[in-house]
Amino acid sequence: MTPGGRRSKSVAVIGCGGLGCNVLVHLAGAGIGKLYLCDFDVIAESNLDRQFLYKQADVGALKCERAAAFLHDYAPDVKTVTVDKKVTADTDLTFASSCAAVVLAVDNNEARRAAQAFCAGTGIPLVNGGVRSGFGTAYLYLPGESPCLSCAGLLETENTPERVNSATVGVIGALCAEITVAVLSGDRSAAGNLYIYDDFEIKKLKIRPERTCSCR
Numbered sequence: 001m002t003p004g005g006r007r008s009k010s011v012a013v014i015g016c017g018g019l020g021c022n023v024l025v026h027l028a029g030a031g032i033g034k035l036y037l038c039d040f041d042v043i044a045e046s047n048l049d050r051q052f053l054y055k056q057a058d059v060g061a062l063k064c065e066r067a068a069a070f071l072h073d074y075a076p077d078v079k080t081v082t083v084d085k086k087v088t089a090d091t092d093l094t095f096a097s098s099c100a101a102v103v104l105a106v107d108n109n110e111a112r113r114a115a116q117a118f119c120a121g122t123g124i125p126l127v128n129g130g131v132r133s134g135f136g137t138a139y140l141y142l143p144g145e146s147p148c149l150s151c152a153g154l155l156e157t158e159n160t161p162e163r164v165n166s167a168t169v170g171v172i173g174a175l176c177a178e179i180t181v182a183v184l185s186g187d188r189s190a191a192g193n194l195y196i197y198d199d200f201e202i203k204k205l206k207i208r209p210e211r212t213c214s215c216r
């Protein structure tokens, strides 16, 4: 897909923390036309080491709003829509209905389950990133085509955001953006592969659907 083709596409990014900062910058740099920035949280001093869209003066402000302000300066052609919502099982995610992909950049499984259910119902590709300390994963779920996040073992343990390494967040955020741009361009080859970053290496693990899961 040409950069011009990407201009017609929208992507929803759920979570504007460490992972989300990286995903957003790379999607904006790739020329995605419209980005939905979903986060309910405010910027804390402890975020500043890895959430590089924010600076000291932003402490206390909403992440989605300051991220949108950063992107406005960084990539003025990219439209942004801020969504000040905490994603839980009850959250209305229809703001993402027109998106070509949803990227999960969160640290909790309740949001992952809710986004996965939304994508399963709409058929929208879902890219999930997760980081724990110096270890991270990226995974593309294509509803009806590839095993879900549960089959990939991604809903078993919660992330611990206070222990994540800034550089590891960068690796996984960039990889999630790369997978998203590929799927928007018609390259769906990442689907069903769990990309695991560990010990300075990215390994690829082919995921088989669980027999007891209804995702396929």
Ligand SMILES: [Zn+2]
Pocket (backbone or CB within 6 Å): 147, 148, 149, 150, 151, 209, 210, 213, 214, 215, 216
């Ligand atoms: Zn499944």
